[in-house]
Amino acid sequence: MSLQAVEYQEKSPTRWALAGLALSMLTPSLDTSIANVALPSLQQAFGVPFAAVQWIVLAYLLAITSLIVGAGRLGDLVGRRRLLLGGIGLFTAASLACGLAPGLGWLVAARALQGLGAAVMLALSMAMAGETVPKARLGAAMGLLGTMSAVGTTLGPALGGMMIAGLGWRSIFLVNLPLGLLNLWLAWKALPADRPVAGRARFDTLGAALLALTLGAYALAMTGGGWPMLGAAGVGAALFVLSQRWSRSPLLNLAMLGGSGSGLIMSALVSTVMMATLVVGPFHLSQTLGLAPALVGLVMSAGPLVAALTGAPAGRLVDRFGSGWMILVGLGGMAIGLLALANLPVGLGPAGYVAAIAVVTASYALFQAANNASVMRDVAADWRGVVSGMLSLSRNLGLITGASAMGAVFAAAGMGAAFTVAAGLIGLALLVGFSRARG
Template sequence: MSDEAQIEQPAFRIGWILTTVALTTMLAPLNSTMIGVALPLVTAEFAVGLDESGWLVIAYLIVMASLQPVAGKLGDRLGHRRMILGGLLYFAFASIGAALAPSLYWLLAFRIQQAIAGAIALPNGTAIMRQVVPAEERGKRFGLVGAAVTLAAAAGPPLGGIMIEWVGWRAVFFVNLFLILPTLVLAWRFLPVLEKRASDHAFDWLGALMLLLVLAGGAGMLTGQMAAGTALQAGGFCIIIVLAVLFLRREWHHPDPVFQPRFFRRRTFAAVNVAISLSNLAMYTTFLVIPLLLADAPGWSSTEAGLILSVMWAPTVVCAPLGGRLADRFGRRWPTVGGLSIFLLGLWVVSGIGAEIALPVLVGGLSLAGVGLGLSSAGMQTAAVESVPSREAGVAAGIFSTSRYIGSITGSSVLPLLYGAGIGIDGFDRVLFMVLVAAFVAVLASLLIEDRPRTD
């Protein structure tokens, strides 16, 4: 494995860099889940429908999915430290604007700014870790950051509920400042100034615009929100496909593209992106369908549904650092394969809960799935950034994160079609069949990951 740009840092400083990256990375999932509990109050205050206020969630996911490869590429050229500091400041001002928004449309505008800021910071934190953390410790370190991300996602709804109860829904935006301000201080103090990637070519702005149009347009079509009819929807997909082909052809021949299609000729890079996209599709769809099933069943409250889902998040937080250690010791492939196999087994157990919803089966299956997610996550993320030269780690991290979001968007888009096709447990069985297929293919893809990815 080539590690040509390893930047030596003292151990204590690496610890502070890890803390800073973890805090920075927590912003995106925290704000992705915290908004959910505020939606009913936002809908009521601005006297709009849920179909309108729901764009606060949809737009955030689409922008986060679309912008990260571009932000990572900019970080490779301009410096990752600069991008993180700018992203954090941007997120702070966007959060203040959202908290003071006088209407839904102002709130949506600032919500999109939050997503842009988060997309700027996230891949650049991953790229810094790629360059400063020794190869033999990367799995463990990425596992710790992964645990922090999962913890933030899980903490979002209860934290948002507390803030709303005490202060009101605007507090879910103000509370970001308590995380951003200390993170800014740590980033200024500890994030290193790394060598930028020199280039004789101007930045690929046209490629960046085409990438945004392809990803944002595709994600928008998948959500179904842009479809006014079947013919229009089909036409929209055809336009997106043509634009994607033109974009890939242009980037293939560009001397310094914003999106490097040749990365996918690397077996490990292609495998981890397929695996993370499909495993996230399975995870996110399961996360959404369980409350739907319980809501249709007598005797289940939304609070109980939330507690049931926590049995999947808790093992993920605990097992992510362990998965990283295993990836350091045994290589990136087998901990990932093993983790995704346990994830698949857990989902198979969940699929057998039956019409009576057997609680031990549901809890046991979700717990197994959570263990599998935790064990596999660090190996996948580490392999993704190790399979390309470190000078291009930013754009690689952005593509990997975009693949994750594409899985979430696809799962949430297909869910209503499959669940609505049945009644109660019948609809649930249809969804779980798709989930099991996605998880199985993710396992197959992970078998192609190299134990120690090469960058040559």
């Protein structure tokens, strides 16, 4: 047998495994944003006020945010492959329930179950990549998974709008059925079997409950709950930290997370900024530049297209030059692109917007591949699930914060101010990155 044939046989299972993990990132990320565009249709279909129909989005978002870290830790304890298959199955079944929902209550409950499945999928996909891919190619794998996450989130509104116009609102949930079945088959066939779990660690139920309540309160604070919910999140965070210090088998090893903390902080800051482009961009294109809805969708598709094209090359750059430098290069490129967004579209119109968003998105792909690889590369095998969950959580918290805070900046001061503030947040992430590099 030739050397090339041997190499192909060794890499082929990895490719199929990565395809399954990529789908496990794509479909939950797609459902984070695809339902937003359906809210007017759902409000009309069910005859309810907008405040009620918003829970179709909030139930999914709250389930992911509050449960994702616990899902990651549970995977560490009971077996990641087993739990991931269960999460994919639950997500697919809940998608069917969403598509068949006869009323709003049914749909909200099904979305919460869908969010639980999504929390498992997002928490364990990167952890499974760490087991499946050699460390020398981990950057490329993280580039692929990051691309799927970014493409899913940014493509959701455009794809959802087209499907609703042609097939009705139920189609945006039923499309997950063939994707979910394919995902199940790939994960079952290609992912490595679970390794025996060493020791007798128990799942920290109290810590998981406190963290879920804390994160749920924060998400509600950012989506209209205001200061009372933010205060509850602060109290919950303090109680959670105390519980982790007392627990014999903590949900989070706080000392171990010290080395990953800077990567999690940078991930949250960058996700806040990326959500700003999704929230502010459509308003600027339609109201300031006067583009028709079809042209707004076309211009906004530049971001997902660039993400799809640059994710894999970004991962290869990380494998070749290392995570540290690529994190800083990615953040620097984002800062330049955001400052361009604050200025170029005013004079150059849509062309200026597309050029600037291309720089932001390509730089984001590089940062995400480098940062995810850096955080996951040296994590102990029995903590990969919870650290992967923390990475996904940091991204989700950034998206929630960006939708609220950056939307408020745009409403108060306009697009230029919003993207200038966003560039400042990237500057803060750069300071964290430089501090980490020096340390």
